[in-house]
Amino acid sequence: MNKIKVVQIGIGPLGQKxxxxxxxxxxxxxxxxxxxxxxxxxxxxxxxxxxxxxxxxIQSSTTKCIESMKPDAVILTTVSSMEKITPxxxxxxxxxxxxxxxxxxxxxxxxxxxxLSERIDRAAKSKQVAVLGTGVxxxxxxxxxxxxxxSVCQDVQKIIVDRIQDAAFRRIPFQEKIxxxxxxxxxxxxxxxxxxxxxxxxxxxxxxxxxxGWKLTKVEDILVPVIAEREIKTAAMRIPxxxxxxxxxxxxxxxxxxxxxxxxxxxxxxxxxxRDSIEIQGxxxxxxxxxxxxxxxxxxxxxxxxxxxxxxxxxxxxRTMTDIPVVSFFC
Numbered sequence: 621m622n623k624i625k626v627v628q629i630g631i632g633p634l635g636q637k638x639x640x641x642x643x644x645x646x647x648x649x650x651x652x653x654x655x656x657x658x659x660x661x662x663x664x665x666x667x668x669x670x671x672x673x674x675x676x677x678i679q680s681s682t683t684k685c686i687e688s689m690k691p692d693a694v695i696l697t698t699v700s701s702m703e704k705i706t707p708x709x710x711x712x713x714x715x716x717x718x719x720x721x722x723x724x725x726x727x728x729x730x731x732x733x734x735x736l737s738e739r740i741d742r743a744a745k746s747k748q749v750a751v752l753g754t755g756v757x758x759x760x761x762x763x764x765x766x767x768x769x770x771s772v773c774q775d776v777q778k779i780i781v782d783r784i785q786d787a788a789f790r791r792i793p794f795q796e797k798i799x800x801x802x803x804x805x806x807x808x809x810x811x812x813x814x815x816x817x818x819x820x821x822x823x824x825x826x827x828x829x830x831x832x833g834w835k836l837t838k839v840e841d842i843l844v845p846v847i848a849e850r851e852i853k854t855a856a857m858r859i860p861x862x863x864x865x866x867x868x869x870x871x872x873x874x875x876x877x878x879x880x881x882x883x884x885x886x887x888x889x890x891x892x893x894x895r896d897s898i899e900i901q902g903x904x905x906x907x908x909x910x911x912x913x914x915x916x917x918x919x920x921x922x923x924x925x926x927x928x929x930x931x932x933x934x935x936x937x938x939r940t941m942t943d944i945p946v947v948s949f950f951c
Contacts, residue, residue, distance in 0.1 A: 623647055623648060623649045624647060624648045624649070624692050624693060624928050624929065624932065625649050625651045625689070625690075625691045625692045625693075626642065626648060626649065626650050626651065626691055626692065626693055626694070626695055626928065627650075627651060627652040627653065627654065627685055627686060627689055627691040627693075627694050627695075627717075628650055628652070628653045628654070628665075628694075628695045628697070629653075629654040629655070629682060629685075629694055629695070629696050629697070629698060629708070629712075630654075630655060630696060630697035630698035631653055631654075631655040631657075631660055631665065631668060631669075631678055632655075632657075632697065632793075633791050633792075633793055634697045634722060634791075634917070634920065634921065635653075635655075635695075635697040636668065636669040636670070637669075637917060637921045638695060638697065638921045638924060638925065639653075639665060639666075639669040639671070640669055640670065640671065641921050641922065641925055642925060643666075643669075643671055643674075645925065645951060646951045647950065647951055648925065648928065650665065650674065650676065651676070651689045651691055652676060652679065652685040652686070652688070652689035652691065653665045653676055653677075653678045653679065653685070654678065654679050654680065654681070654682050654685050655678050655680070656680060660678045661678055661679070661680045662677055662678065662679075663677070663678050664676065664677065664678075665677070665678055682708070682711055682712065683711070686712065686715050686717060687715070691717060692717075692718075692928075692932055693717065693718050693719070693720060693928050693931060693932055694712050694717050694718070694719050694720070695719075695720050695721075695924060695925075695928075696708065696709070696712070696719050696720070696721040696722070696723070697721070697722045697924075698721075698723070699723060700723055700724045700725060700819045700820075701723070701725060702723070702725040702726060702729050702732075702733040702736045702737075703733075703736065705721065705723045705725075705726060706736045706739055706740055709721070709740050709743070709744075709751055710739065710740070710743045713740075713743050713744050713747050713749050713751065714743070714747065715747075716747045716748065716749055717749060718744075718749040718750045718751065718752075718931045718932055718934070719749075719750075719751045719752070719931075720752050720754060720924055720927050720928060720931050721751070721752065721753050721754075722753070722754065722755045722920060722924055723753050724753070724755065724758055724819035724820035724823065725753070725819060725820065725823060726740075726751075726752075726753025726938075727753040727754065727755065727758035727759045727763070727820055727823045727824070727827065727940065727941070728753075728758070728763070728823040728824070728826050728827035728830070728940050729753070729823065729938075730826070730830075731822075731823075731826040732822055732823060732826065737938055740938045741937045741938040744936055744937050744938060745936045745937045747936070748936045749936055750931050750934035750935060750936055750937060750938075750939050750944075751931075751937070751938050751939065752927055752930075752931045752934070752939050752940070752941070752944065753940070754923055754924060754927050754941055754947075755820075755919075755920045755923065755924065756914060756916045756919035756920045756923060757783060757820065757824070757885070757916065758820030758821075758823050758824045758827070759820075759920075759923065759941055760919070760923055760941065761781070761783055761896050761914060761919075762781045762783055762821075762824045762883050762885070763823075763824035763827040763828055763941070763942075764827070764940075764941040764942050765898065766779050766781055766828060766898050766900065767827070767828055767831040767832075767942055768946075769898060769900055769906055769908060770831075770832070770900055770902070772904070772906070773900060773902045773903060773904065773906070774902070774903040774904075775902045775903050776832060776900060776901070776902035777880075777901045777902050778879065778880055778881070778882075778899075778900075778901040778902075779828055779832075779880070779881050779882070779898075779899070779900055779901070780881075780882045780883075780884075780898070780899040780901070781882070781883045781884070781896075781897070781898050781899075782884045782886075782895070782896070782897045783883075783884070783885050783886070783887075783896050783913065784884075784886045784887075784891060784893065784894050784895050784896075784913060785886065785887040785888075785891060785894050785913055785916065786888070786889070786890065786891040786892075786894045786913075787800060787866050787887045787888055787889045787891070788854050788889045788890060788891075789915065790887075790915075790916060790917060791917055792856050794887075794916070794917070795854075795856065795857070795866075795889060797816070797818075798816070798818070798866045798867040798887045798888070799811075799816050799845060799864045799866065799867050800857065800859060800864065800865055800866050800888065800889045801857045801858075801859050801863060801864070801889075802845075802863060802864045803863055803864070804845060804847070804862070804863070804864060806864075807845045807864040811843060816843070816867060817841070817843050817867070817869060818867065818869050818885050818887070821841055821869055821871040821883055821885060822839055822841055822871060824871070824883055825839055825871050825872075825873040825881050825883060826839070826873075827940060827941075827942065828873070828881050829873055829880070829881060831942055832880075834873070834875060834880055834881075835875065836873045836874060836875060836880070836881075837874055837875055837876055838873075838874040839871070839872070839873050839874070840870070840871065840872040840874075841869065841870075841871050842869065842870045842871075842872075843867060843868070843869045843870075844867075844868050844869075845864040845865075845866070845867060845868075846864065846865050846866040846867060846868050846886065846887075846888035846891075847862060847863070847864065847865065848860065848861055848862065848863050848864070848865040848890070849861065850890075852865060852889050852890045854889060857889075859889060859890075865888040865889050865890060866886070866887045866888025866889055866891070867885075867886070867887060867888070868884070868885070868886040868888075869884075869885045869886075870882070870883070870884050870885075871883040871885075894912055894913040895909055895910060895911055895912065895913050896909070896910040896913045896914055897909040897910070922949070923947060926947050926948060926949055926950065927941075927944070927947045929950055930944045930945050930947055931944065
């Protein structure tokens with residue numbers, strides 16, 4: 621197999637880690653990089669990512685980079701919002717280039733952002749390429765993996781997923797995103813501004829429901845702080861007793877008064893029992909537990925890279941992780 625040539629757009633902490641991972645892999649090659657940050661433009665991609673020089677200058681123009689490098693695919697790690705990422709994707713696919721993105725809202729946007737989903741879908745189909753939103757969560761642990769586990773079920777009554785993480789081992793931006801170290805007042809203020817929540821829980825609920833054929837009548841998304849019961853110290857912060865150590869978010873999907881989907885996302889610094897668990901209530905009932913949980917930063921980078929082979933050959937249009945052949949490691 622020829623090497624997959626990739627342009628990376630977005631060289632923040634996640635994009636940098638993806639570059640590091642690709643440098644360790646056979647069969648994939650970064651040929652170009654784009655970012656809008658003045659601090660990164662014209663710098664060597666390898667040096668920015670803590671590697672040896674790659675002789676690739678980070679550019680500010682997506683157009684110039686794609687036109688000059690002619691990649692097989694683009695990895696897009698810029699924003700979480702469908703509204704912001706839609707024009708970015710439209711520009712990329714206009715060059716007949718497929719896209720794998722870590723945008724959380726892109727993982728299953730058909731219910732939450734229907735008009736934008738249709739725009740992306742039309743643009744991709746007109747150029748005969750596919751667009752995919754993926755990641756560890758949303759994209760895998762709390763949506764596509766539970767649906768795969770139902771493959772052996774004669775019937776399914778309810779799906780419950782818990783993702784409990786110790787955020788002490790995650791990137792600093794992630795710790796800040798979940799409100800670690802804030803006073804409860806600061807936490808509530810950020811919650812009201814909608815800048816604190818884990819993005820993608822509603823999308824995961826809708827993806828599961830679509831695969832099960834369930835027409836939900838109500839979806840809830842409840843967010844509360846995880847309060848530190850002891851002083852917590854990390855290399856990056858000190859969290860006093862009574863401050864927020866993180867966030868707990870519970871998403872529920874109902875049919876009438878019946879809970880059909882329950883997703884519990886809890887991420888806090890110093891969490892004592894991290895795990896990923898999935899329970900399928902049906903025939904048969906299945907419970908799967910990953911002790912310690914899956915490291916989100918490693919998994920998001922890996923699944924984004926591993927999805928490249930599938931997305932290059934996928935049916936044109938806006939796709940989800942359940943639309944394409946099962947993603948696996950490859951070298």
